[in-house]
Amino acid sequence: MKVMKGLANQSRYARSNFGGIVNLLWLLLFASAMALPMVFTVSNAFKPLEELFVFPPNLIVKNPTLNNFAGISSVLRESWVPVGRNIINSVTITAFGVLGQVIFASLAAYVLAKEVFPGSKLLNKVIVLSLMFNGTVTSIPTYIIMANLKIVNSHLALILPACASSLGLFLMKQFMEQMVHTTILEAARVDGASELRIFFQIVMPMCKPAWLTLIILSFQSLWGNTGGLYIYDDELKTLPYALQNIMSGGTIARSGVSSAVALLLIIPPLVTFILSQSNILETMGSSGIKE
Amino acid sequence: MQAQKNKVSVLKQMKKKKHCYLFLAPFFILFLLFTVVPVLMAMGLSFTSFNVFEAPKFVGLKNYVQLFFYDDLFIKSFSNTLTIAIFVGPLGYLLSLVVAWSINELAPALRTVLVVLFYAPSISGNAYMIWTLMFNGDAYGLLNAWGKKFGLINEPIQWLTDTKYMMICVIVVSLWMSLGTGFLSFVAALQGIDRSLYESAAIDGVHNRWQELWFVTLPSMKPQLLFGAVLAITGAFSVGEVCTNLCGNPSTDYAVHTLLNHMQDYGNTRYEMGYACAISTFLFVLMMGANQLVNKLLRRVGS
Structure with a gap:
């Protein structure tokens, strides 16, 4: 539970264990929502053409390739x-x-x-x-x-x-x-x-x-x-x-x-x-x- | 006599501090050219009719009368701008503050990772265009695909061209980018608060985390709260590029047409610079006014 411990320069009243868990949970949820478009973009950047047409789209790429980067110039x-x-x-x-x-x-x-x-x-x-x-x-x-x-x-x-x-x-x-x-x-x-x-x-x-x-x-x-x-x-x-x-x-x-x-x-x-x-x-x- | 004496001493002081002006010169010449003069010009030209090719012609308040009483699109873009600003400004600000506070007491390594993650969206210009991959109108857009998979929708939704959803999309994307410099400022401020303040507050009768937050933490980061507010307000009122880049220009039924878009329409497409400058002056006054108002409110924190 080291993650939840207060540091030296902080509040006198540490979060309760329950509060700490709630806090981590909301941060985790919010962080995933924020990261979603980024993750999808990174995935897409490495997807071969066939995989871009897979339905529903894969959030995480299955067969990564560098073709898209080569394709930028063309x-x-x-x-x-x-x-x-x-x-x-x-x-x-x-x-x-x-x-x-x-x-x-x-x-x-x-x-x-x-x-x-x-x-x-x-x-x-x-x-x-x-x-x-x-x-x-x-x-x-x-x-x-x-x-x-x-x-x-x-x-x-x-x-x-x-x-x-x-x-x-x-x-x-x-x-x-x-x-x-x-x-x-x-x-x-x-x-x-x-x-x-x-x-x-x-x-x-x-x-x-x-x-x-x-x-x-x-x-x-x-x-x-x-x-x-x-x-x-x-x-x-x-x-x-x-x-x-x-x-x-x-x-x-x-x-x-x-x-x-x-x-x-x-x-x-x-x-x-x-x-x-x-x-x-x-x-x-x-x-x-x-x- | 006295006035003359003062004048002489000011000149003397200026001469003594000559190096100051030399040091200031490169920055302030450019600042004058690209910040101060444009503001003054916008105000001046807003009372003229000016098409760049001929000299500006003074028309009095005509542009403003046209703007407030006869330009329906101005009213629409004003209300869109307000809607966006009201959601993005306060929400983005609160989000920055709450997130900064939530990560403040985590282990340093984890905190750093989260700071990078939350700050990343505001980092790079128009990289927000990746949201078009999420909001894409066909079935391959991530939102439509997932909506269909989980049975929430039957037909793909045209997120970026259906007037029902466009505003929400613009607000979501703007909020996504709102944890910027202000957020960093909050994180830094929270890290810098002196523990001894908490100790003495405890003696003075502060008994829990919430009281601590209101009576100790927030008041001691007031300067950063003000700084963050200024940036949040300025950002919230100047949303415009996000709208055109996501929803096209003009957007369907002008559903996300903002004051900034309206101004650029007149200035850069129609070359009606006088009219564009009236819009720009209005927006300028709006931002300044909002800033003054919020500054007054924030001064009350912790009292």
């Missing part, structure tokens, strides 16, 4: 650019967007968290306010701005806004407020270190959990970006766009291939999340909005 070659192109596009925007977000947001977060200067209060408020709405709400004027900057239909249209995600800045700032102590910064200044040097050699190494979190979050949103309104050339489209296209075909014969694409889409962010989840939780510990 399905797409018929009418669109090869999926390899989509993958390269997704990798490109993800790499540049993540890099920009981490560096830009950390630089800004550092001064917002640790310095008082004319305008700092206002900027802090603006950041919290901007969490309260979503970029899609203003996608129309954003489109007009991008058209004027001549970056519509280029990867920059996805990369640049991602660099300035306020969620990332907010999380980084909250983390720095708690974890970076002003005395250390002052000591470094007395020793004559430049601000840039303090930032890269003292602040950033202390904030590893936070920038790992920023990497993961911006990775997730960029890797899942369809390009939507901003990109219309097939050659510039991303992997999620390819998925959307195959899925909207909707035939059973294609469901194996579309499941395979969905897996390609889910696995990279999932694996990176699993690898860094303890860092992310550490960052989230300081995520709250103070009154």
